[in-house]
Structure formats: structure tokens, C-alpha cells
Amino acid sequence: MSATILDGKATLATIKSELKLRIAALAERGIVPGLGTVLVGDDPASRWYVSAKHRDCAEIGITSIERELPAGSTQAEVEAVVDELNADPACTAFLVQQPTGLDEFAILARVDPAKDVDGLHPINLGWLVLGKAAPLPCTPTGVIELLRRYEVPIAGANLVVIGRGITVGRPLALMLTRRSENATVTQCHTGTRDLAAHVREADIVVAAAGSPGLVTADMVKPGAAVLDVGVSRVDGKIAGDVAAGVAEVAGFVAPNPGGVGPMTRAMLLTNVVEAAERG
Numbered sequence: 295m296s297a298t299i300l301d302g303k304a305t306l307a308t309i310k311s312e313l314k315l316r317i318a319a320l321a322e323r324g325i326v327p328g329l330g331t332v333l334v335g336d337d338p339a340s341r342w343y344v345s346a347k348h349r350d351c352a353e354i355g356i357t358s359i360e361r362e363l364p365a366g367s368t369q370a371e372v373e374a375v376v377d378e379l380n381a382d383p384a385c386t387a388f389l390v391q392q393p394t395g396l397d398e399f400a401i402l403a404r405v406d407p408a409k410d411v412d413g414l415h416p417i418n419l420g421w422l423v424l425g426k427a428a429p430l431p432c433t434p435t436g437v438i439e440l441l442r443r444y445e446v447p448i449a450g451a452n453l454v455v456i457g458r459g460i461t462v463g464r465p466l467a468l469m470l471t472r473r474s475e476n477a478t479v480t481q482c483h484t485g486t487r488d489l490a491a492h493v494r495e496a497d498i499v500v501a502a503a504g505s506p507g508l509v510t511a512d513m514v515k516p517g518a519a520v521l522d523v524g525v526s527r528v529d530g531k532i533a534g535d536v537a538a539g540v541a542e543v544a545g546f547v548a549p550n551p552g553g554v555g556p557m558t559r560a561m562l563l564t565n566v567v568e569a570a571e572r573g
Contacts, residue, residue: 297541300440300521300548302556308443309560310354316567317355327570328357329411329562330379330388334372335365340391350559356566359385369396373404380406387411387429387569408572411565414461422468429565434466436557437500437521437548438475446498446519446546449476454492456509456535457502458483462523466500489513501535511539519546523554 317327329351331344348358359382361375372394379385387409390401402410407417413429421428441448453470457463458481470477480492483503493499493513501509502523514520524535534550541547548554 297520297544297547298444300444300446300519300546300553302436302440302548302553302560305440305443306556306560309439309564310350313563313567314354316571320567320570321355325570325573326355326357326384327386327566328359328384329566330359330361330382330385330409332361332363332372332375332379332388332390334363334367334391334394334396337393340393344391346559347562350563351566354563356563357384359388365395367394367396369400372396372401376401376404380404380409385409386573387566409569411562411569413465413565419460419465422465425472429569430469430561431461431465432561432565433462433502433523433554433558434469435561435564436554437462437466437523438469439561440521440548440554440557441498441519444546448498451477451497452480452495453477453498453500454480454482454496455500455502456482456489456493457500457504457524459502462500462502466502503535505535506533507537508535509540510537511543514540514543516543517545518543519548520544521548521554522550523548524550 333340333344351358379388389411392398403416405415407415410418410429413431418428455463455467467479467481470479482489482492490513494515496518498519500521500523504524504526506526506528520536520540522534522536526533
């Protein structure tokens with residue numbers, strides 16, 4: 295048995311085409327979405343991520359608003375740029391690229407929740423808990439969208455999320471238990487006893503622990519969907535949480551790279567466009 299690949303790259307391309315139509319409709323109303331980014335210092339990985347976001351924007355017609363501050367910038371200096379983007383009507387939504395070396399939570403909390411493109415503002419996470427519409431975290435939304443696009447049944451599924459981080463695991467578990475998804479979710483983590491026993495019962499597994507090769511073929515129910523969201527480095531290369539042999543047992547696999555990563559980019563673009571439509 296060889297799993298169907300949940301192709302995030304191809305799905306990203308499809309979503310970009312769909313967003314172009316929505317951006318064209320906004321243009322007819324005189325609205326041009328704008329994504330703002332704040333980059334502090336010159337970390338190569340952070341610069342690459344920011345550049346990739348703006349390349350995506352240029353491709354579909356979203357304006358780029360880039361702010362760069364030198365390494366060693368103070369909390370007050372970064373927050374002043376946040377205030378500027380909050381007040382800028384050309385900036386539909388924005389993010390401060392982490393790490394900054396500063397108080398990340400204070401910076402995030404200063405962002406206008408309506409302009410929170412990452413969906414991680416404490417108010418927006420609170421609305422998620424309460425079931426009110428608000429910007430949603432990009433990676434969890436990308437996981438769900440990828441499953442939907444490939445018609446992997448979510449409603450009623452036994453679903454295991456491995457990881458409880460604030461960017462993926464914790465919000466994803468909340469999202470999957472909404473009435474719109476209706477999954478039965480088990481959230482596993484470093485304190486879980488017998489992780490393999492939980493995974494073997496799952497129709498869908500989302501591995502977001504950052505532990506290389508954590509999910510192995512003997513742990514997976516035949517035909518299950520397995521999505522690899524974990525990011526680690528082994529011998530200088532990116533490594534996911536799912537071992538290679540899993541694809542011979544699973545029915546669907548979202549590889550790493552090429553699976554959920556591109557979907558995170560797709561959902562960030564979607565959040566910008568949705569913010570413009572709300573505005």
C-alpha cells in the first residue's frame with residue numbers, strides 16, 4: 295500500500311488562483327489588500343520567510359509593506375512600528391517576524407486584533423475558544439483545509455494531535471472539535487503515556503511535536519491520514535516528525551516539506567484577503 299500524497303504545493307497554487315479572483319473583486323470596489331511585515335535584525339531564516347511571504351503577495355496582487363529594524367532595536371522601537379501599521383489604512387494585516395529577542399507576547403498583544411494575520415493575538419485565540427468568528431492561526435487552518443481539499447473525512451473521525459504548542463497543537467485541537475469539523479480529538483504531548491497506543495486508534499494523525507521520526511509505521515492504523523507538521527534539524531537538514539515508512543501503511547500522507555508548510559502560506563494570504571473583505 296502506498297499513501298496518497300496530500301500535496302500542499304499544488305493546493306497552494308490552486309488557492310492562489312482562487313484568491314486572485316477575490317482580489318480582483320476587491321479592486322472593483324477600490325480596495326487593495328496590503329500585507330505588512332516587521333523584521334528585526336538579519337537572521338537568515340527570518341529574512342527568507344519574510345521574503346517568501348512577499349513573493350506570494352506579489353504573485354496574486356497583495357501590496358507589500360515592509361519594515362526592517364536593526365538588531366538591538368528596543369521594545370519601544372518595535373512597538374512604535376506596530377502602532378504605525380495599526381494606524382496605516384493601506385496595511386490590511388501584518389505580522390512581526392519572530393524571533394525578535396524581545397517580549398514577543400507584549401508585541402503580539404499590541405497588534406490590532408483585526409489586523410492579526412497570524413491569528414495568534416490573545417483576543418483572537420479567545421474568540422476561537424468562545425466560537426466567535428475571528429482571524430484563525432494559519433498552520434492549523436492549513437491542516438484542516440488540506441484534509442478538506444482531499445476529501446479526507448473529518449466529521450466523526452478519531453483524531454490524534456501530537457503537540458500542544460500555541461501555534462499549532464493547541465489551537466488545532468480546538469478547531470477540530472468545532473461543529474464545522476466534529477472530530478473526536480485526543481491531544482498527546484511529552485507527558486502522554488504510551489503514545490503508540492493512542493496513535494494506533496486514530497483515523498487522522500497530526501504530528502506537531504518537533505521530534506524527528508516520532509511517528510513510525512508500526513504506530514499507524516492502515517489507511518489513516520498522517521500529516522507531518524514537526525520541524526527539526528538533523529545533520530543540518532529539515533526533518534519532520536513522521537518516519538519514511540509510514541507512507542507504506544497510511545492512506546494519506548502530508549509530507550514534510552511540501553505538505554502543510556505551503557498551506558500555512560496559503561492561509562496567511564487568505565487571512566489578508568478576508569481582512570480586506572471585512573474592511
